[in-house]
Every structure is written in structure tokens, then in C-alpha cells.
Amino acid sequence: MAAPGDMTGGRPDAAAPAAIELRGISKAFGPVQANRDISLIVPKGTIHGIIGENGAGKSTLMSILYGFYKPDEGEILVNGQPITITDSQTAIRAGIGMVFQHFKLVQNFTVLENIILGVEDGALLRPSLSKARGVLKRLAAEYQLNVDPDEVIENLSVGHQQRVEILKALYRQADILILDEPTGVLTPAEADHLFRILEGLRDEGKTIILITHKLREIMEITDNVSVMRRGEMVASVRTAETSPEELAELMVGRKVLLNVSKAPARPAAPVLEVRDLTMVDADGVERLRRVSFDIRAGEILGIAGVSGNGQTQLLEILGGYPEKGARVSGEVRMNGAAMPLSGRGCDARQRRREGIGHIPEDRQVEGLIMDFAAWENVAFGWHDAPEFSKGALMDNDAIRRDAQAKMERFDVRPRDCHLAARNFSGGNQQKIVVAREIERNPDLLLIGQPTRGVDIGAIEFIHKRIVELRDAGKAILLVSVELDEILSLSDRVAVMFDGRIMGERLPGQTTTGELGLLMAGITDTENTPDSAGIPPGVTQDALPEGSA
Amino acid sequence: MDKMPKWADVILTPLISLILAMGISALVILAIGESPWTALTTMVDGALGSSYGWGFTLYYATNFIFTGLAVMVAYHAALFNIGGEGQAAMGGLGVALVLLYLPLPHWALALPVAMLGAAAFGAAWAFIPAWLQAKRGSHIVITTIMFNFIAAAVLSYVLVNLLRPVGSMDPASARFPAETALPRLSELAAWVGIAWGRNTPVNITFLVAVLACVLVWVLIWRTRLGYEIRALGKSERGAVYAGINPVRITIVAMLISGGLAGMMAINNVMGESGRLVLNAVEGAGFIGIAVALMGRNHPFGIFLAALLFGFLYQGGGELALWTSIPRELIVVIQALVILFTGALDNMVRMPLERLFLALRRSGGQAR
Numbered sequence: 020m021a022a023p024g025d026m027t028g029g030r031p032d033a034a035a036p037a038a039i040e041l042r043g044i045s046k047a048f049g050p051v052q053a054n055r056d057i058s059l060i061v062p063k064g065t066i067h068g069i070i071g072e073n074g075a076g077k078s079t080l081m082s083i084l085y086g087f088y089k090p091d092e093g094e095i096l097v098n099g100q101p102i103t104i105t106d107s108q109t110a111i112r113a114g115i116g117m118v119f120q121h122f123k124l125v126q127n128f129t130v131l132e133n134i135i136l137g138v139e140d141g142a143l144l145r146p147s148l149s150k151a152r153g154v155l156k157r158l159a160a161e162y163q164l165n166v167d168p169d170e171v172i173e174n175l176s177v178g179h180q181q182r183v184e185i186l187k188a189l190y191r192q193a194d195i196l197i198l199d200e201p202t203g204v205l206t207p208a209e210a211d212h213l214f215r216i217l218e219g220l221r222d223e224g225k226t227i228i229l230i231t232h233k234l235r236e237i238m239e240i241t242d243n244v245s246v247m248r249r250g251e252m253v254a255s256v257r258t259a260e261t262s263p264e265e266l267a268e269l270m271v272g273r274k275v276l277l278n279v280s281k282a283p284a285r286p287a288a289p290v291l292e293v294r295d296l297t298m299v300d301a302d303g304v305e306r307l308r309r310v311s312f313d314i315r316a317g318e319i320l321g322i323a324g325v326s327g328n329g330q331t332q333l334l335e336i337l338g339g340y341p342e343k344g345a346r347v348s349g350e351v352r353m354n355g356a357a358m359p360l361s362g363r364g365c366d367a368r369q370r371r372r373e374g375i376g377h378i379p380e381d382r383q384v385e386g387l388i389m390d391f392a393a394w395e396n397v398a399f400g401w402h403d404a405p406e407f408s409k410g411a412l413m414d415n416d417a418i419r420r421d422a423q424a425k426m427e428r429f430d431v432r433p434r435d436c437h438l439a440a441r442n443f444s445g446g447n448q449q450k451i452v453v454a455r456e457i458e459r460n461p462d463l464l465l466i467g468q469p470t471r472g473v474d475i476g477a478i479e480f481i482h483k484r485i486v487e488l489r490d491a492g493k494a495i496l497l498v499s500v501e502l503d504e505i506l507s508l509s510d511r512v513a514v515m516f517d518g519r520i521m522g523e524r525l526p527g528q529t530t531t532g533e534l535g536l537l538m539a540g541i542t543d544t545e546n547t548p549d550s551a552g553i554p555p556g557v558t559q560d561a562l563p564e565g566s567a
Numbered sequence: 568m569d570k571m572p573k574w575a576d577v578i579l580t581p582l583i584s585l586i587l588a589m590g591i592s593a594l595v596i597l598a599i600g601e602s603p604w605t606a607l608t609t610m611v612d613g614a615l616g617s618s619y620g621w622g623f624t625l626y627y628a629t630n631f632i633f634t635g636l637a638v639m640v641a642y643h644a645a646l647f648n649i650g651g652e653g654q655a656a657m658g659g660l661g662v663a664l665v666l667l668y669l670p671l672p673h674w675a676l677a678l679p680v681a682m683l684g685a686a687a688f689g690a691a692w693a694f695i696p697a698w699l700q701a702k703r704g705s706h707i708v709i710t711t712i713m714f715n716f717i718a719a720a721v722l723s724y725v726l727v728n729l730l731r732p733v734g735s736m737d738p739a740s741a742r743f744p745a746e747t748a749l750p751r752l753s754e755l756a757a758w759v760g761i762a763w764g765r766n767t768p769v770n771i772t773f774l775v776a777v778l779a780c781v782l783v784w785v786l787i788w789r790t791r792l793g794y795e796i797r798a799l800g801k802s803e804r805g806a807v808y809a810g811i812n813p814v815r816i817t818i819v820a821m822l823i824s825g826g827l828a829g830m831m832a833i834n835n836v837m838g839e840s841g842r843l844v845l846n847a848v849e850g851a852g853f854i855g856i857a858v859a860l861m862g863r864n865h866p867f868g869i870f871l872a873a874l875l876f877g878f879l880y881q882g883g884g885e886l887a888l889w890t891s892i893p894r895e896l897i898v899v900i901q902a903l904v905i906l907f908t909g910a911l912d913n914m915v916r917m918p919l920e921r922l923f924l925a926l927r928r929s930g931g932q933a934r
Contacts (some may be wrong), residue, residue, distance in 0.1 A: 047928070338808070339810065340807045340808065340810075366810055366812070367807065367808060367809060367810030368809075368810030368811075369810070370810075371810065377808070379808055384802065384804050384805065385802075385804050385805050385807075385808040386805070386808065387805070388797075388798050388801045388802055388805050389801070389802070390801050391797075391798070391801065395794070398794075399798070399805070399809050400808065400809035400810060402791055402794050402795070402809075403791055408791070411790060412785070412789045412790055413789060413790060413791055413794060415789070
């Protein structure tokens, strides 16, 4: 393993000055040292991965490079020239372009209007627009970045919107592109396409910095990779000379289990029975089409699929809050009793009383009130529980004691229940939600994206707790867009596409390739998709030993 | 992590804003050729220099406490209730109807009944905008401000056509029965043998207002309802996930808010004038917005801010009386205070936050 800073790059022209060189960059926010003495060399014409857990300082480092923050110490060299980057304009002039995780596009402008936004020459738009149209045509041909220049942004898919962001950077003559978690919002196919585009850009001599916490992407596409941990650059290596295990270990500073070890499931009676669940939203779009499945006590049913294929609606309906104006039909039974799907009785509070826990897909928007203290969040959704009440008032002392104990057991850091939820890192925020829902010991736990934006150490911890709950004889519905997660946690996998269950597979007896086809809506059988599910009772003896 | 200590957030920031507002006011007074120092001493002397001045200051403050609390409760549910003016006016109608048409032999009985009447009318006036917001999505800022105008129109109609005693030319109701008159604080003081605040309108409602501050604090930070109001105010989708019904909480929060604004009428209609007159609220509903903003939407802050605005009202009146500073300029001074403490809050806050961060960093390095 090479020490930080002495890496020379995986491409032949290593003798040329590096596209970017950082020397001893440090940056502190108050008492928090976000970056400490960081040195980095990114050779020209390479794809350079920067990997690290949430809060490792990746984004701070890139924000320094893009002029959002001023480093406290250290220097930046672009193409061998020392440069002081005071704002994003300086960065753009130096040829640095940035594609943010959350796009900065004007939704009701066309592609072309977005691209010239901020670089319109003169008072009249028409000349800039026609110039941009020409440039766009050339770029599109050169890098397979096809988008209709006259389409309005809000009509574009997420993948296409990202292309517009890349085009924006290229239009501003960026030679160095920084992409922050670019695949977080993409389908696997879109991510593949993005990677082809990035390779094309590299082959044209552009330099690309890819910030991610997904090991697979690093291995697949980068030439070199640098690992950050707690504000420091702990290693820079050629990707070809390392392995995912080694990188994961560098990121967290200890060995992690990428696969969950678990005993075979011992499913008992069905807890949740869903039959022909159909949902039409307020706009008349059918979001769920005759969805049927069972979950038994003591098993994890994983729902795989590209996000936006009905998983959110499924979780919301089961959680007791179908979106406004939706029409829901079909039958859902919980422990044998019919569950009301609309009107009175269809309410999240009622569902909790019936023994349903819910870890929602978006912890920041739903699962937590970000401005509430951690202890208040531990009572969220359970605030009318008898043990949290003192007559008409809430027993805040009891809630705080409960919160402190849960934070202890789930190793939430810092262990301060008075801190507002927004002051915790993503992984620790998620642990608060997981602790709250799991410790209620629900008969059925609904889980949406349990580890989205969560660092590896916390992922391992959360996975273990989910398996423990299963082993305690509870039913678990796991929705995730991470195939690896679905495959390693689930006892059965159902694939959703376009509101349908395309089929059910056993993790030990399927491949990502097969699941990928199902996720894309392709079935190899001539059967109707609705009947493709394997009845849950049939496969009992064929349950997998451990994980795939 | 908090950017600065709590005392700096709740005390230093408004204090600096206040000093800035006073500085600019001083410049304005200088510009019209008067002495800012004389103006200041006149105001302080007139509002705080005697028990008479204090009596008026506390009377105004009582109004502002109720309207400030009204804005605060709605604010915690992320609703901007700027209809306090109309709700307080309707509260006055509630008080008048109760006192004129129910036989109430003693003020101790009349007070709770009149409070119910005031709160019910204020809440009812807030209910319609609340329902429109919760069910139809009509923006509450628009509807509550429109309801202020409707309330004013309804009140003049009722006073001119229904409540005006036969033969009277004054658009006002008859006097309330004498036995329902609320004891003034000066009378209470006299009972314990202190001569305080004679001939001032401040009455027992001030104590009710202080009690209301405590109860609102308990409501917002100690009850499930308060928890649900705050959760909804921070994140509607989060609230729905937690099983909190946004329609119900929106309406309930507005009912409480309107009820608090309506209860202001106990002070001005029942306690002070003893009859219902036109425009009895005199803008206190709008001052409540500034009071809530400056008081950081906390009952204790609202209490302090209400005292400050009570001082400005009373001191401003004295200024008009004893100096040649025109009445309009006093409104300018009040507006400057609102501007700096409410609207320009971040102008003071952000440099302060940077200062504290820098202090902490150098402190951290020294250690």
C-alpha cells in the first residue's frame, strides 16, 4: 500500500503536471477538524475516486476545491500552477466543474436555458442560445451526452438531468469534473450509462474526480482511489492494486462484514397477507397493480426494484398514510385481521397500536423532526404511549431516560440526547430511527432504504439488528434499491416493477443479473407478471443457508 | 452544535437590535431639530418614572401579551396568523354580548364567563381561515388578513344597528353592568395598603395574561398536543408518518390562537372601557406579530417584548404630550424597533454567530 501523496497515477502521462495537486490542506469548523493536512495528486486524464464514510470530509475537500470554503492551511495547484480559489467563478475559470448530488437546475427552464444560465453574453438571449445550441450538438456527439436541448427540465428523467449538469460544466469549458455521489439517484442502467460517458470524457483527456461511498463503483470505473477517514487522507492507491475488502477496511479502520452472517430463517404463521393491493393516485396513475404477497413471522421479505416503481406507495399504505386523494383497493390482513385501507382506522397511529413498526425511506423528511432534540425524536410517533405520559402531560423525564438508554444500546454518537437530530451524522440519525422502531418490538417491521447515506460501520450494525429482530420471530418487509443489501439480508426476494411484483426468488438461487432483468420489467416466462410469484408456503425447505 | 450560547441568542441579539433601532431613532429626532436625549428621558419618565406611567405601560403590555401568544401558538404549527386584530375585535363582541345579556352578579363570576365568550368568538373567527387552510389550502396569511376587514365591518354594523342604545349617537354599546367591572390593579394594591397606579386602566387581566404565558408554555412544551403542533410545524410529512392529523392540528392550533387573541378583549373592553366601542383593538393585533417575533416565540420572551412595546406605546404618548415631536414620528420609532428586532434579525445574528465561532476557535487553540 502506497503512503499518501506518493502515488503517481494509473495512466501513461504521469510525467505531465497533475491536473490537481493539494498540499497540506486543513479546514476546521469551530472545534471540528473537517480536513487535516490533506495531500492529493490527481494525474491528468484519469478517473480518480475519493471514498470515505459520511462525515469523513470528502464533501468539505471538494467544496474547498470549488471555492465554497477557504482552507485554513495548505495550497492548491491546478495543472502545476498554484492558485487561490476564492469562489466558484475562480474554480470555473481554472477549468474545474462540479456536478452536485442535488442538481442545481431551474425546473421550468429548457435544457438550453439552463446551460447558458449565468454565462449569457450580452443582454439578449437569442445569440447565446444559438451559440449554445451549436456547442451542445458537438458535445452530444463527442461524449454520447444526448439530451433534447428544447425539453423542459421537469420532463426529464433524473439520469438526463444529470447529463444536463455535466453538459453545463463542459459548456463552461471544464477540464476537471468533480461528481459528488453521482449514482445515488440513478437506476443501475442509468449509472452504467453515466460510467460510459465518464470513460468517454477521460479518453478525451478530461480529468474526473468521483466522490462516492460505494465500493463497487470505485472498483468498476476508477483508475486511482484515495480513501478518507475522519478528515484525513489515509491512502491513495491504484484501483487495480487493491480490493473492495481492503478499501472498506481503510475506510472504517477495521474489518467489516460485507455479507451478513445469519442462520436459516424459521418462518412460522403468516403475519401480513397482502392480496391484490391496487392503488391509483390523485392524478389517476396506477401506482400499485394487484400486488400480493405474504410475510411470515421470522422471515425477511426483500423488495428489490428501481426506486419509483411503487415501493414508496406500498410502504405508505401499510404504514397507514396513503397519499392524499389516492384510491386503494384489495385486501390486507395483519395477524389475520383485515386492515382498513382508507377512511377511519387507516391511520399511522392505529397501525403502531396493531404492532407495525416503520423505518421510513427518508429519515430527514419523515422519520425524524430534524430540529427536535434526539430525545423528542425517540418519542416521535409513540408520543402518546402510556409510559411517556403523566396524566395530561408528557413525561419528558421518562422520554429522556428512554432515549438515553436506546442511544446507549444502539451506540448513537455523540451520546447526547439533548442535541438536535440535525447535528448527528446520517448514520447516527438512522440509528435513532432504527432504535425507536426496533425496540418497540413490532410484530411487523416495515423498512425503507435502511442504509441510504449511512456509513459502513453503521450499515453493519443496522443489518445485525434487523436479523436479530427476525430471529426473535418477527416479520420484516425490507425495501431497498441496493441489490447487495436485499440479497444479503432477505430470506425471499420479490422484485417490483411498474407497480407489479414481477416475481419472487430465493437469494441463494438467483443472480443479480436475473434480478436486474426483472427490475427492468423483463420476464423470461410467458406467464402474466401477477402470477409469477412463488407461493410463500412452497419454498420452505429450500430456504438458503446463510447469505448468497 | 449551537452556533452561540443561549443567552447570546435570546438576550444579546434583541438587545443589540434594540440599541441599533434607538440609534437610528435618535438620528431621526436630531434631523427634525429635537434633542434625542430629552426624547428618551421624556419617554422613560412618562412610561416608567411613576406608578401612573407603569400602570399604562402594563395595561398596553397586557394587550400585547395576548396577541403575541396568539401569533406564537400558530407559529409553532407553521401558521402565520396575522388576523389577531380581527380575532380580538370579535372577542370584544363576545365579551359585550355576555356582559349585556347574561345576569352576572359579581365580577369574579363575570370574568370567567366573559373569558369564555371572548375566547369563543376569537376562536370562531379564526376557525374559518383555519378550515380553509386545512381543507382547501387557501393561504392563511391571505384569509386572516381579509378576515380583519370583515371583522371591522361586522363590528360597525353590529354597533350601529344592533347594540347602540336607543337615542345614542355614539356607535358603541351600552355600559356593562357596574357589578361586572374588573378590579383595577390600583384597587388591589389599595387593599394591601399600597398607593399604586391610581387612575390607570391596568386591571386584574394583567395577572390573567401572566397566567396565560405559563399555560401556553405548558401547552407547547409539556403536552402531547403541543408536541404534535410543533412536529407539524417543523415537518408536515414527518407528522403524517407519526400519525398526526394535519387537518385536525391546523384547526386546533388556530382555534387556540384565535381564542388567545380574543381574550385580549377582557383587558380593553371589559377592564378598561366598560363598553364596546368601535376600533377598540387599536392595532394591538398587529403589534402582537412584532412581540412574538422579538420574543422568539417563547412565552417569557413575549412577556418581555410586550413590556417593551407597552413602554413604547405609553412613552410615545407622553412624547406627543410634552414635546413638539409629532405623533407620526412616534410611529416611526415603533416601526424602527419592529424593523430591527423582527425583520432585520439576521443582520445582527449572523455577525454575532461568526464572532462567537471565532472566539470559540481561539479559545480551543489556547487550550
